[in-house]
Amino acid sequence: MLDLGFVRANLELVRQKMRERGLPDILGDFEALDAERRKQLSEAEALKARRNKASDEIARLKKQKQDASALIAEMKQAGLEIQALDEQAKASDDKLREVLRNVPNIPHATVPLGRGAQDNQEVRRWGQPREFDFEPKAHWDLGPELGILDFERAAKIAGARFAVYFGVGAKLERSLANFMLDVHTREHGYTEVLPPFIVNSASLYGTGQLPKFTEDLFKLEGSDYWLIPTAEVPVTNLYRDEVLEAERLPVKHCAWTACFRSEAGSYGKDTRGIIRQHQFQKVELVKFTSPETSYEELESLTRDAEAILQRLELPYRVVALSTGDLGFSSAKTYDLEVWLPSSREYKEISSCSNFEAFQARRANLRFRNGKTGKAELLHTLNGSGLAVGRTWVAILENYQQSDGSVVVPEALRPYLDGMEKISRR
RNA sequence: GGAGAGGUGGCCGAGUGGCUUAAGGCGGCGGUUUGCUAAACCGUUGUACGGUCAAAAGCUGUACCCAGGGUUCGAAUCCCUGCCUCUCCGCCA
Numbered sequence: 001m002l003d004l005g006f007v008r009a010n011l012e013l014v015r016q017k018m019r020e021r022g023l024p025d026i027l028g029d030f031e032a033l034d035a036e037r038r039k040q041l042s043e044a045e046a047l048k049a050r051r052n053k054a055s056d057e058i059a060r061l062k063k064q065k066q067d068a069s070a071l072i073a074e075m076k077q078a079g080l081e082i083q084a085l086d087e088q089a090k091a092s093d094d095k096l097r098e099v100l101r102n103v104p105n106i107p108h109a110t111v112p113l114g115r116g117a118q119d120n121q122e123v124r125r126w127g128q129p130r131e132f133d134f135e136p137k138a139h140w141d142l143g144p145e146l147g148i149l150d151f152e153r154a155a156k157i158a159g160a161r162f163a164v165y166f167g168v169g170a171k172l173e174r175s176l177a178n179f180m181l182d183v184h185t186r187e188h189g190y191t192e193v194l195p196p197f198i199v200n201s202a203s204l205y206g207t208g209q210l211p212k213f214t215e216d217l218f219k220l221e222g223s224d225y226w227l228i229p230t231a232e233v234p235v236t237n238l239y240r241d242e243v244l245e246a247e248r249l250p251v252k253h254c255a256w257t258a259c260f261r262s263e264a265g266s267y268g269k270d271t272r273g274i275i276r277q278h279q280f281q282k283v284e285l286v287k288f289t290s291p292e293t294s295y296e297e298l299e300s301l302t303r304d305a306e307a308i309l310q311r312l313e314l315p316y317r318v319v320a321l322s323t324g325d326l327g328f329s330s331a332k333t334y335d336l337e338v339w340l341p342s343s344r345e346y347k348e349i350s351s352c353s354n355f356e357a358f359q360a361r362r363a364n365l366r367f368r369n370g371k372t373g374k375a376e377l378l379h380t381l382n383g384s385g386l387a388v389g390r391t392w393v394a395i396l397e398n399y400q401q402s403d404g405s406v407v408v409p410e411a412l413r414p415y416l417d418g419m420e421k422i423s424r425r
Numbered sequence: 426g427g428a429g430a431g432g433u434g435g436c437c438g439a440g441u442g443g444c445u446u447a448a449g450g451c452g453g454c455g456g457u458u459u460g461c462u463a464a465a466c467c468g469u470u471g472u473a474c475g476g477u478c479a480a481a482a483g484c485u486g487u488a489c490c491c492a493g494g495g496u497u498c499g500a501a502u503c504c505c506u507g508c509c510u511c512u513c514c515g516c517c518a
Contacts, residue, residue, distance in 0.1 A: 042486090048488085058443075068498080069498095072499095074498085078498085079497085373453085
């Protein structure tokens with residue numbers, strides 16, 4: 001959420017930035033709503049001030065055994081007026097907040113202007129896509145042929161967009177998660193967190209999934225519980241309504257979790273394979289920083305995620321999302337895209353974002369500024385480090401051999417009991 | 426699942442309708458004293474949204490004692506609902 005006072009003072013700037021996002025009318029009649037709200041608030045507060053004074057007077061009169069009935073009668077009337085004014089003010093406030101809640105974050109000045117994904121800018125590439133002397137297979141063929149991936153049985157026990165991993169397939173997934181967590185905790189300074197995979201709606205509101213994106217989530221019937229769509233939600237909300245000491249910053253967490261997404265509205269997209277599933281695993285990186293350092297921290301967080309791809313020797317590129325493709329809560333996002341030989345294209349495997357104070361304002365995440373002594377809003381960042389399932393796919397496809405076997409990347413071998421190659425048993 | 430006890434500021438903790446502008450303590454910040462440290466003493470103390478102001482500071486108003494309703498001229502205090510925590514019992518990986 002943007003700051004009410006900031007929007008009021010910079011209305012034209014905000015309107016301009018929303019046009020850049022392709023949302024020219026998102027602010028609606030903000031000015032009129034704001035003016036109305038302030039007028040009603042002032043009136044109600046003036047009347048309350050009078051009532052507070054009168055209450056003191058009543059107490060004094062009663063103490064002195066004098067008659068206060070006239071004043072009491074007057075205040076009874078005032079009470080009714082206050083109630084009416086409060087209701088009006090509440091209604092205006094609700095309307096204004098509704099508008100504000102649905103306004104996305106302001107893109108950072110360095111975000112490329114554009115209408116959508118086609119205007120995203122490639123920042124850098126790493127590694128050379130391998131030249132195959134045979135026709136590389138897609139993972140949805142390779143996996144089942146190796147006997148490590150099964151879609152039919154997944155459909156039987158759950159439905160579409162689910163997968164079952166067998167044997168080395170399951171172990172590869174587990175090894176990848178361990179490998180990622182080890183690198184981030186040992187070498188990049190992140191503290192591991194294992195949070196609940198279920199959260200309440202307040203947490204989803206804090207990170208910006210609610211109220212706008214209900215459709216993308218799984219809700220548990222008859223409760224206020226939701227399956228997490230990403231570890232970002234529980235981890236970012238860890239310090240909700242807290243004030244962190246400045247010396248602790250930046251706070252860096254990594255978390256392995258399952259993630260659950262309804263994928264409503266993505267019918268027909270990535271229907272084959274395990275690119276887009278209702279349930280997948282992800283190692284997430286989350287940072288809480290001071291406002292001054294958040295953009296440096298975005299760069300290093302992105303590098304931390306890239307390090308995993310480099311160790312696995314998977315070719316990738318880094319893309320800066322354009323204003324038209326930026327997520328709701330994000331001020332700036334780099335996507336990491338890994339090379340997939342079967343489709344001959346780079347596919348998203350990580351998304352690293354700086355949310356500035358947007359989530360912090362919603363979740364009331366603050367730190368104590370050493371200089372001013374005041375509690376100020378933190379900046380929050382997160383990025384996948386990485387999506388485990390998509391990494392699994394990238395390994396199968398990039399390391400496949402002409403005989404259908406898959407070479408295990410060297411960095412991963414210690415996690416697979418030294419196994420060098422995955423072959424059909 | 427059953428029974429009971431609770432939820433007060435950064436923390437501890439008092440507070441059963443107006444004397445609370447939330448006592449007292451701890452911590453933090455500023456100061457006095459001091460060779461240094463400690464102690465003692467004095468002062469100070471949160472958040473949000475308004476008003477005033479070119480802006481900031483300041484001043485000022487309102488709200489906030491888990492959350493949401495209610496009773497009342499007036500609620501931290503009384504009533505209702507919900508959430509959470511703790512204790513005991515039962516069940517359970």
